[in-house]
Amino acid sequence: MMWFAARISEHLPIFAVAIPLLGGFVTPLIGILGERWSSIKAVDYFALIIAVLTFLTMIPLARGVIGGGEIFVYELAGRIPPWGISLAVDGLSILAGLIAAGITLAVVIFSIGFMKKEEGLDKYYLLLLIMCAGMIGISFTADIFNLYVFFEIMSISSYALVAYYRTGRSLEGSFKYLIMGTIGTVSILWGIAIVYGAVGTLNIADLSVRLVAVSEIAAGVPLSIIFALALFVAGFGLKIGMVPLHAWLPDAYQAAPAPISAVLAGGTTVVGVAALLRVTYLLFDALAIGYMFIGLGLITMVIGSFIALVQEDLKRLLAYSGISQMGYILLGVGLGGLGGIGVSEAILGFEGGMFHLLNNAIYKPLLFLCAGAVIYRVGTSNMEEIGGLAKKMPVTAATFLIGVLALAGIPPLNGFASKWLIYVTGVQVNQPILTVIAVVVSGLTLAYLLKAFTMVFLGPVPAKFENVGKVPVSLQIPMLALAALCIVFGILPGLGLELVGPAWEPLFDHVPYVEAVLGGVIP
Amino acid sequence: MFPLHYPVAILMFLVGVYCLLYRRNLIKMVIGLVLLTDGVHLFLVSVGYNIRNVENPIPPILTERWLDSIPEFAAQSVDPLPQVLVLTSIVIDISIVALALSLVIYIYNKYGTLNPHEIRELRG
Amino acid sequence: MIAPSVLGVASYWGPITASIIMVVGAVIAWIAVSWSRSSAPQDPTEEKLATYACGEEVKAERTRPSDIEIDETRPHGERFFSPIKEIFKGFYESIWAGHTGDLSTYLIWLVFGIVILIVLIWIILI
Numbered sequence: 055m056m057w058f059a060a061r062i063s064e065h066l067p068i069f070a071v072a073i074p075l076l077g078g079f080v081t082p083l084i085g086i087l088g089e090r091w092s093s094i095k096a097v098d099y100f101a102l103i104i105a106v107l108t109f110l111t112m113i114p115l116a117r118g119v120i121g122g123g124e125i126f127v128y129e130l131a132g133r134i135p136p137w138g139i140s141l142a143v144d145g146l147s148i149l150a151g152l153i154a155a156g157i158t159l160a161v162v163i164f165s166i167g168f169m170k171k172e173e174g175l176d177k178y179y180l181l182l183l184i185m186c187a188g189m190i191g192i193s194f195t196a197d198i199f200n201l202y203v204f205f206e207i208m209s210i211s212s213y214a215l216v217a218y219y220r221t222g223r224s225l226e227g228s229f230k231y232l233i234m235g236t237i238g239t240v241s242i243l244w245g246i247a248i249v250y251g252a253v254g255t256l257n258i259a260d261l262s263v264r265l266v267a268v269s270e271i272a273a274g275v276p277l278s279i280i281f282a283l284a285l286f287v288a289g290f291g292l293k294i295g296m297v298p299l300h301a302w303l304p305d306a307y308q309a310a311p312a313p314i315s316a317v318l319a320g321g322t323t324v325v326g327v328a329a330l331l332r333v334t335y336l337l338f339d340a341l342a343i344g345y346m347f348i349g350l351g352l353i354t355m356v357i358g359s360f361i362a363l364v365q366e367d368l369k370r371l372l373a374y375s376g377i378s379q380m381g382y383i384l385l386g387v388g389l390g391g392l393g394g395i396g397v398s399e400a401i402l403g404f405e406g407g408m409f410h411l412l413n414n415a416i417y418k419p420l421l422f423l424c425a426g427a428v429i430y431r432v433g434t435s436n437m438e439e440i441g442g443l444a445k446k447m448p449v450t451a452a453t454f455l456i457g458v459l460a461l462a463g464i465p466p467l468n469g470f471a472s473k474w475l476i477y478v479t480g481v482q483v484n485q486p487i488l489t490v491i492a493v494v495v496s497g498l499t500l501a502y503l504l505k506a507f508t509m510v511f512l513g514p515v516p517a518k519f520e521n522v523g524k525v526p527v528s529l530q531i532p533m534l535a536l537a538a539l540c541i542v543f544g545i546l547p548g549l550g551l552e553l554v555g556p557a558w559e560p561l562f563d564h565v566p567y568v569e570a571v572l573g574g575v576i577p
Numbered sequence: 578m579f580p581l582h583y584p585v586a587i588l589m590f591l592v593g594v595y596c597l598l599y600r601r602n603l604i605k606m607v608i609g610l611v612l613l614t615d616g617v618h619l620f621l622v623s624v625g626y627n628i629r630n631v632e633n634p635i636p637p638i639l640t641e642r643w644l645d646s647i648p649e650f651a652a653q654s655v656d657p658l659p660q661v662l663v664l665t666s667i668v669i670d671i672s673i674v675a676l677a678l679s680l681v682i683y684i685y686n687k688y689g690t691l692n693p694h695e696i697r698e699l700r701g
Numbered sequence: 702m703i704a705p706s707v708l709g710v711a712s713y714w715g716p717i718t719a720s721i722i723m724v725v726g727a728v729i730a731w732i733a734v735s736w737s738r739s740s741a742p743q744d745p746t747e748e749k750l751a752t753y754a755c756g757e758e759v760k761a762e763r764t765r766p767s768d769i770e771i772d773e774t775r776p777h778g779e780r781f782f783s784p785i786k787e788i789f790k791g792f793y794e795s796i797w798a799g800h801t802g803d804l805s806t807y808l809i810w811l812v813f814g815i816v817i818l819i820v821l822i823w824i825i826l827i
Binding site: 199202203206210213214217220221222223225226227228229230232233236237240243244246247248250251254256304305308309365370 | 614683
């Protein structure tokens with residue numbers, strides 16, 4: 055038993071990527087066998103087992119990285135870097151990987167009840183598990199072209215999942231997402247081409263070492279490297295919803311099934327931010343880009359919340375709210391990049407941004423799952439037509455209220471802790487205008503979220519919804535679990551900061567990461 | 578003639594972008610998408626071609642002639658790694674195009690038109 | 702106004718000060734809302750709504766909210782949206798109206814966005 059455990063624990067990083075990938079491909083087979091031999095929905099439970107196993111592989115890695123501060127490096131096929139592909143699990147990777155695996159688990163549990171009446175469920179779980187494999191692959195990889203391939207795996211599965219209900223709106227949303235998403239990933243490929251042409255290697259650690267040499271020889275940063283950096287920022291920024299590249303986001307989130315909107319909001323944005331940080335701050339060592347992130351973050355915050363004020367559809371409102379929260383994260387991360395001002399402010403800003411990333415990945419999927427529960431019972435997400443559902447669906451109403459208060463930044467929930475860190479950093483770098491704008495946007499956030507809550511859950515019930523009952527148990531479990539996490543991280547923000555703490559280390563101090571990945575082999 | 582690889586690749590990319598922005602037909606937009614991605618693939622292969630700084634590089638196939646002098650062979654051949662990357666990327670883009678075209682067929686069945694100006698139920 | 706150091710922003714008094722300010726703000730908002738409600742015209746009572754039916758008991762039928770267009774019984778809908786759209790008219794008519802749902806418009810924004818990103822990064826890094 056111990057021998058077995060030791061062998062598995064050597065290969066844990068690749069198991070974390072391989073289990074959802076292979077499990078996803080086996081799912082249609084299980085579906086066919088399940089239909090033939092018994093009548094239970096075997097695909098649901100098989101997907102649940104795979105999601106649980108994926109989450110379990112993250113736990114020993116998390117204990118090692120966050121508790122011990124180690125960096126796990128796994129070389130595929132035993133080839134030495136930089137000529138082979140490696141997986142490197144450091145603080146930033148394990149944060150993104152944990153969130154991706156956790157949100158996938160919650161969404162699979164939710165889908166067991168939500169998708170019960172749909173056809174073609176084996177393909178749904180196939181795509182969902184492959185998307186999870188893609189997300190974990192992006193966070194764990196140490197090779198830039200491997201990052202592009204996993205990014206495409208995640209994106210293509212999400213294009214197909216957004217179009218799952220083949221209604222006119224779903225297809226339209228999926229097509230817009232496809233066209234814009236492909237332009238984003240093609241920009242990333244072009245950036246890889248330029249960087250490879252300049253340096254000649256594809257390993258992220260090796261690239262970060264050699265690009266410094268290139269700019270030293272050229273006495274200043276050459277124009278092609280600037281172009282490559284802009285292409286990378288554009289490619290990843292499109293995925294996370296940075297203005298002006300955000301236009302696909304509301305259409306895709308509105309048209310997708312609610313659990314898919316949850317995994318897009320919680321999983322792909324987190325992984326996109328992790329990849330963006332790894333490429334700009336670690337590969338290019340361009341911490342000065344923080345100024346641009348601050349500016350774009352402010353614009354994103356303001357535009358997202360203003361447009362969310364006048365939305366009538368619940369999922370579209372939550373999508374614009376997600377764009378607004380991404381503005382907060384960019385503001386925090388941008389403040390973290392300005393290491394020249396004083397390293398303690400930079401660390402504070404960075405911790406605020408990353409903690410807000412973690413919190414956003416908890417309460418945004420919670421709100422989307424609650425919207426899904428409402429749609430499951432009522433059939434529409436247009437807020438003008440529904441009302442007064444609080445008495446009929448008490449669990450949904452309570453968890454939605456917790457999510458609303460957490461997002462708006464009310465103490466003692468988790469949103470307050472992370473937004474407080476961002477406000478404090480804005481004051482400490484002597485730019486109180488940042489704090490003022492952030493506070494005003496926070497007030498607007500509270501306004502439109504409370505409006506959404508009162509329109510959906512309070513007030514009189516329309517005639518056609520008299521017989522609406524409670525949602526089934528499998529929908530309630532993930533909502534309750536995420537709401538409990540909101541409360542826990544709010545009362546004990548130190549726990550969240552401990553999870554997030556190791557994430558900034560590889561971005562400011564490259565040496566441990568580079569040494570761990572290259573293993574002392576400097577060609 | 579000065580090397581035309583990079584300008585032609587960038588030109589293909591720009592023609593693809595023009596097709597996506599200004600053509601009012603979903604299938605023409607998918608063709609623009611293919612042109613765009615193939616422009617970047619051409620760019621990537623040209624990077625492998627030009628990375629050796631040799632006049633006329635030879636294909637990276639190890640024949641009997643070069644078996645004794647492998648370092649000279651490596652210095653004179655095209656870099657094969659970008660070609661492998663482009664193969665991977667072409668496969669990815671085929672799946673994207675297949676998905677896009679099936680979406681176009683479904684959209685035509687639902688909306689009856691292929692003009693993106695008229696397929697605008699999600700707005701605001 | 703009040704200097705941030707007085708409010709104790711960067712020490713452990715900060716969150717407590719923020720909570721107190723939030724509670725005070727919520728109390729002020731509740732006072733304002735209840736004052737405006739008490740000075741607004743009252744809803745008619747049950748007795749006034751009852752129809753005269755020669756001594757029989759006829760319940761007043763309340764029209765369902767989904768039957769009438771502009772709805773005064775629900776405190777949202779048009780009454781929430783129209784003041785916001787009036788105040789920020791410039792923003793909503795330029796930027797919100799720009800989200801037309803047309804894919805070509807979004808792609809033009811994408812191209813301009815990439816160009817702006819290139820220019821900004823060039824300015825920062827040179």
